[in-house]
Amino acid sequence: MKIAILPGDGIGPEIMNQAVKVMNALGEKFETETVPVGGAAYAEQGHPLPESTLKVAKEADAILFGAVGDFKYDTLERSLRPEQAILGLRKHLGLFANFRPAILYPELAGASSLKPEIVSGLDIMIVRELTGDIYFGQPRGMREAPDGPFKGSREGFDTMRYSEPEIRRIAHVAFQAAQKRSKRLTSVDKANVLETFQFWRDVVTDVHKEYKDVKLDHMYVDNAAMQLVRAPKEFDVVVTGNMFGDILSDAAAMLTGSIGMLPSASLDANNKGLYEPSHGSAPDIAGKDIANPLAQILSLAMMLRYSLAKTEQADRIEAAVKSVLKQGLRTVDIYEAGTTKVSTTQMGDAVVKAL
Amino acid sequence: MKIAILPGDGIGPEIMNQAVKVMNALGEKFETETVPVGGAAYAEQGHPLPESTLKVAKEADAILFGAVGDFKYDTLERSLRPEQAILGLRKHLGLFANFRPAILYPELAGASSLKPEIVSGLDIMIVRELTGDIYFGQPRGMREAPDGPFKGSREGFDTMRYSEPEIRRIAHVAFQAAQKRSKRLTSVDKANVLETFQFWRDVVTDVHKEYKDVKLDHMYVDNAAMQLVRAPKEFDVVVTGNMFGDILSDAAAMLTGSIGMLPSASLDANNKGLYEPSHGSAPDIAGKDIANPLAQILSLAMMLRYSLAKTEQADRIEAAVKSVLKQGLRTVDIYEAGTTKVSTTQMGDAVVKAL
Ligand SMILES: CC(C)[C@H](C(=O)O)[C@@H](O)C(=O)O
Numbered sequence: 001m002k003i004a005i006l007p008g009d010g011i012g013p014e015i016m017n018q019a020v021k022v023m024n025a026l027g028e029k030f031e032t033e034t035v036p037v038g039g040a041a042y043a044e045q046g047h048p049l050p051e052s053t054l055k056v057a058k059e060a061d062a063i064l065f066g067a068v069g070d071f072k073y074d075t076l077e078r079s080l081r082p083e084q085a086i087l088g089l090r091k092h093l094g095l096f097a098n099f100r101p102a103i104l105y106p107e108l109a110g111a112s113s114l115k116p117e118i119v120s121g122l123d124i125m126i127v128r129e130l131t132g133d134i135y136f137g138q139p140r141g142m143r144e145a146p147d148g149p150f151k152g153s154r155e156g157f158d159t160m161r162y163s164e165p166e167i168r169r170i171a172h173v174a175f176q177a178a179q180k181r182s183k184r185l186t187s188v189d190k191a192n193v194l195e196t197f198q199f200w201r202d203v204v205t206d207v208h209k210e211y212k213d214v215k216l217d218h219m220y221v222d223n224a225a226m227q228l229v230r231a232p233k234e235f236d237v238v239v240t241g242n243m244f245g246d247i248l249s250d251a252a253a254m255l256t257g258s259i260g261m262l263p264s265a266s267l268d269a270n271n272k273g274l275y276e277p278s279h280g281s282a283p284d285i286a287g288k289d290i291a292n293p294l295a296q297i298l299s300l301a302m303m304l305r306y307s308l309a310k311t312e313q314a315d316r317i318e319a320a321v322k323s324v325l326k327q328g329l330r331t332v333d334i335y336e337a338g339t340t341k342v343s344t345t346q347m348g349d350a351v352v353k354a355l
Numbered sequence: 356m357k358i359a360i361l362p363g364d365g366i367g368p369e370i371m372n373q374a375v376k377v378m379n380a381l382g383e384k385f386e387t388e389t390v391p392v393g394g395a396a397y398a399e400q401g402h403p404l405p406e407s408t409l410k411v412a413k414e415a416d417a418i419l420f421g422a423v424g425d426f427k428y429d430t431l432e433r434s435l436r437p438e439q440a441i442l443g444l445r446k447h448l449g450l451f452a453n454f455r456p457a458i459l460y461p462e463l464a465g466a467s468s469l470k471p472e473i474v475s476g477l478d479i480m481i482v483r484e485l486t487g488d489i490y491f492g493q494p495r496g497m498r499e500a501p502d503g504p505f506k507g508s509r510e511g512f513d514t515m516r517y518s519e520p521e522i523r524r525i526a527h528v529a530f531q532a533a534q535k536r537s538k539r540l541t542s543v544d545k546a547n548v549l550e551t552f553q554f555w556r557d558v559v560t561d562v563h564k565e566y567k568d569v570k571l572d573h574m575y576v577d578n579a580a581m582q583l584v585r586a587p588k589e590f591d592v593v594v595t596g597n598m599f600g601d602i603l604s605d606a607a608a609m610l611t612g613s614i615g616m617l618p619s620a621s622l623d624a625n626n627k628g629l630y631e632p633s634h635g636s637a638p639d640i641a642g643k644d645i646a647n648p649l650a651q652i653l654s655l656a657m658m659l660r661y662s663l664a665k666t667e668q669a670d671r672i673e674a675a676v677k678s679v680l681k682q683g684l685r686t687v688d689i690y691e692a693g694t695t696k697v698s699t700t701q702m703g704d705a706v707v708k709a710l
């Protein structure tokens with residue numbers, strides 16, 4: 001089993017160190033290769049996703065990814081910015097199915113900005129399509145407006161598009177995820193305005209015929225954003241497109257107040273996947289040994305479960321994380337009076353010990 | 356001063372009745388004309404926005420709009436559905452500047468799903484561009500995918516586009532709104548992924564040169580969705596495109612827990628405007644005399660302030676609404692133990708009395 005390790009920028013390297021420590025403590029042999037990505041790769045090799053990094057990622061059975069992005073690179077032209085690395089990996093590797101759980105650990109109920117009764121026990125799975133939509137749709141660019149009331153003016157434009165096979169495969173993934181949970185699926189679209197998402201709704205409705213044991217609801221994206229705030233526990237599995245999924249999965253993660261705890265998986269058609277924390281690279285706190293490594297460590301657990309079929313090892317890691325929380329250990333982002341503040345390294349060590 | 360009254364569907368007519376009662380109690384003469392819109396217009400005349408309704412709206416100085424939409428019309432083809440009426444009015448009347456306040460009344464602090472300390476005193480103004488973006492961009496439709504990995508498959512597609520003059524005019528409106536408030540403006544985009552919104556960011560940055568007294572921040576839409584949940588009071592004025600504005604303004608409204616209280620204004624270049632509650636037509640509770648009429652009544656106040664320059668009358672209505680809240684009167688959506696539950700009609704009567 002070959003694992004590609006891509007620490008990236010900001011807090012990426014320091015939280016990745018903790019995840020690697022945990023991996024090594026599992027008592028199994030994994031073949032790993034560590035390569036630069038994002039700003040770190042640009043600084044070294046002039047490109048955020050160098051050929052050599054892409055090659056290692058392609059040849060691996062799974063990819064453990066840290067985070068990319070730093071203020072330093074904000075003024076680069078877009079194609080060289082760190083975020084292009086993650087977009088490129090998704091596209092080149094065909095990682096179309098993004099799983100983003102939003103789970104509130106009982107010990108961290110106080111961290112949420114929502115009232116405890118609204119969020120306690122929250123456990124949502126957002127399934128976001130990740131290789132289509134307006135993220136990649138061609139044509140896109142700058143031009144003179146070819147028509148309309150501002151014909152001749154300079155304009156920026158992008159194309160939203162979803163084809164039937166793209167919608168079908170993510171719908172299958174989402175229905176199957178729902179079958180393993182509460183058998184409820186909410187498909188989020190904007191069918192009242194967008195042709196793309198009217199088609200999305202039609203195709204999801206059609207795929208539903210093969211999953212009659214799952215209860216399917218359709219919801220407009222604006223309403224979904226409202227219901228997430230009002231009564232998030234009414235959701236179980238949510239499936240949506242790339243753009244809406246970007247917004248809603250971040251909102252859902254933030255409902256827990258502990259985005260530093262949330263892993264994610266991005267899978268291709270064969271369960272090969274890239275695993276990364278839901279939070280970003282947080283360059284403002286990088287190098288201070290204060291970042292929360294648990295999302296990275298839980299991403300490792302997700303990798304073991306989804307791509308490497310090592311359920312037992314995944315269970316062990318997740319149990320160890322729960323145990324350190326029970327012990328009252330907290331990095332600063334989830335610290336509350338009455339708990340023990342620990343550093344990134346101390347948190348990693350505590351998880352290793354709890355294994 | 357001519358006012359077009361478009362009650363629409365669902366709870367629209369009953370809340371509009373209350374607003375009209377309040378208008379009549381102001382002791383001024385307004386020339387009004389009431390015309391059908393949405394499902395009601397379709398049922399009567401076969402189209403959600405009949406020529407005759409559009410004509411009355413065009414000739415008026417301001418439009419007071421209720422709400423459109425009902426389950427009954429969900430199976431109609433898209434061009435005949437009630438929502439097309441509001442999209443058509445925006446486009447035909449050039450109502451490009453949508454103001455959506457998210458205000459939490461102190462008396463209603465308990466209604467929010469967020470902790471009181473996170474939302475008490477919340478007062479955000481979302482300025483949403485309303486006639487451009489992927490809502491109206493051509494081309495759009497269904498076709499065989501012309502290229503890409505799914506070439507030849509059926510696909511739905513839409514075009515996101517913003518031209519420089521469109522971005523400029525909404526930016527001016529937003530900077531001016533910020534000047535009248537705390538002089539802070541957050542522009543929300545997705546410049547890291549979309550050409551349209553990289554251009555948006557560039558143009559907003561350029562317009563900023565004319566408003567050096569305003570502090571401008573740029574924020575990605577996914578981060579904005581998170582920050583709205585985490586710390587909404589850090590926002591003051593927010594400006595964004597049509598699609599992102601649809602999602603974020605609904606999320607922001609729901610933070611207050613009292614969307615039944617929130618009005619909105621959609622203005623053209625000359626401050627002619629359409630005024631409507633932020634909530635929808637709620638067909639499930641229509642005709643029961645339980646809907647909250649205050650958003651409709653506050654929309655009337657916004658109309659007097661923005662389009663009719665009747666500041667004093669607007670102030671009177673807003674003071675009357677505060678007074679009924681202080682008296683403890685509540686429709687069912689904002690009811691809490693210890694307050695007095697009232698019907699739609701009773702709430703309207705109470706506002707008239709408090710004038
Ligand atoms: C960094 C950015 C391009 C990316 C996205 O928009 O997909 C990020 O927000 C995410 O959700 O992984």
Ligand SMILES: CC(C)[C@H](C(=O)O)[C@@H](O)C(=O)O
Nearest residue numbers: 192193222438439441442601
């Ligand atoms: C009804 C719908 C077309 C509309 C929109 O998406 O703009 C509504 O959600 C709104 O925000 O006014």
